Amino acid sequence: MDAQQLLLNRHSNPRLSEPAPNAEQLQLILQAGLRAPDHAMLKPYEFVVAQQQGLNRLGDIFYAAASANGEQGQALARARLLPTRAPMVITVIAKVKAHPKVPALEQHITAGCALLQMQQMAQALGLGGIWRTGSYARDPLVRQALGVDGDDEIVGFLYLGTPQKSLTPSTPKAVSDYCRLL
Template sequence: MDALTLLLTRQSCPRLTKPAPNADQMKVILDAAARVPDHGGLTPWEFIIAEGDGLSKLADIFEAAASQQGADDDFIEKAANMPKRAPMIITVVAKTRSDIKKVPELEQQLAAGCAAMAMQQAAFAQGLGAIWRTGSFAFDETVNKELGLEIDDQIVGFLYIGTPAIDMPLKPQKDGSQFARYL
């Protein structure tokens, strides 16, 4: 698949099944993330990969967070099942450095977001499916603590990756010019 086709046909794939990416595919996915724009070469990100038992651990973390939030039993059960929607989840974390004044923290968070997008594109280019999810757990203190994050770290998303469970019809192309204006 050429780069322009990839960019113009990429779409989220919410229904994923096994297999997860193999070792060679994961290397491409992680290497693509490491190539994103990164002002100052700070590499302000961390990728926490959950598959197999790791998905069970993530389910326990989500369940504990929902319970800590005072959610009802239905949501607590839903939270515990969220990691079962794909054979792999990569938690993408912005690890910002406030001591580097020439690179604002927002730029560092955006770089981590670019890494998430690059990983999704790399998965898609290799015939895999992926969907980038956030939700309340991306901003939850319990989740951060259980994942071992620092106080200034920010989860930018949970990238669910696997094999598409169904053929997704191609979404209609959007005309990007409708969102642009010239000075």
């Protein structure tokens, strides 16, 4: 896929089915993540890949969080099923390292860039993806279960799979609405 077209047409796809990225595609996706811009080369992230039983384990974590938050009935049952909306979910965690010149914010941004890089690679491979967060990304129980503490953050859950139907990106916006000259 042409690089300009990929960048101009990046889009999310919430309707994702099997197959998940295969082993070769997953390597490319993760390698793309590792190419995120990174002040002082701290590699301040961790990618937690879930598929098959891993999706169930992530669902169990969401379920436990929902239960601890007092959810009941359908809302509680839904929590467990959230990760199964795609055949693969990569949780991207910003793992913040102490550094005299690189504040936590910059490390969070690097992890976010890594997630975007992975989404772009998935699209380049003909796969689909969507970046999600929601309350579980900030939930104390989810954080603890995934080994996220201190300034670490779950920057997102990247849902990946095969698009059920191809989507076109939304119409381009006027650059002038978001840009000014100094």
